[in-house]
Amino acid sequence: MFRRLLIAAVALSAVTGGAVSGTTMAGAATPSACVLNGTAHINPGLAVAARSFSYTFTGQFSNCKGSDPTIKSGTVTASGSGTGGCSKSNTNGSATITWSNGRTTSLTFKTTGAAAALLVQGKATGGEFAGLNAKALLVFQATPTQCNTAAGVTTAKFTGPSEIG
Secondary structure, eight states, rough: OOOOOOOOHHHHHHTTTTTTEEETSSSSSEEEEEEEEEEEEEEEEEEEOOOOEEEEEEEEEEEEESSSSTOOEEEEEEEEEEEHHHSEEEEEEEEEEEEEOOOOEEEEEEEEEETEEEEEEEEEEEETTTTOOOEEEEEEEEOGGGGSSSSSEEEEEEEEEEOOO
């Protein structure tokens, strides 16, 4: 049975939590939001004891709402590293988002994880929405007993709201 568990490492992917943002005709960005769903891969896996780890993440943005009607969805890839375990973690990473309108956004981010929750805070460093702040609050799912194994949690799914602007 799957149970929500902090996959701080996975949270890095959340870092891509650069939700879609629209722009007005004058060029001023307005806050916009999407739902982010994805899967994180962590090496070495998260365990009870804190340790250094790296991760990669892939995900999809959906239900995007904002002032730019050409953005309905997007895909994201991310990678990063940090320290922590199943109960808490901190990471830094970078991500690239490809929006449904064909444009891209580059992001850098930091994550803070506690239990099953991961807070992602970042900034768009290039492309669509450059210079805007991004955030996401993700919930991870994994099999809790994996934390007690030598391999730890090496893969976890996540979901949550994301915003940019």
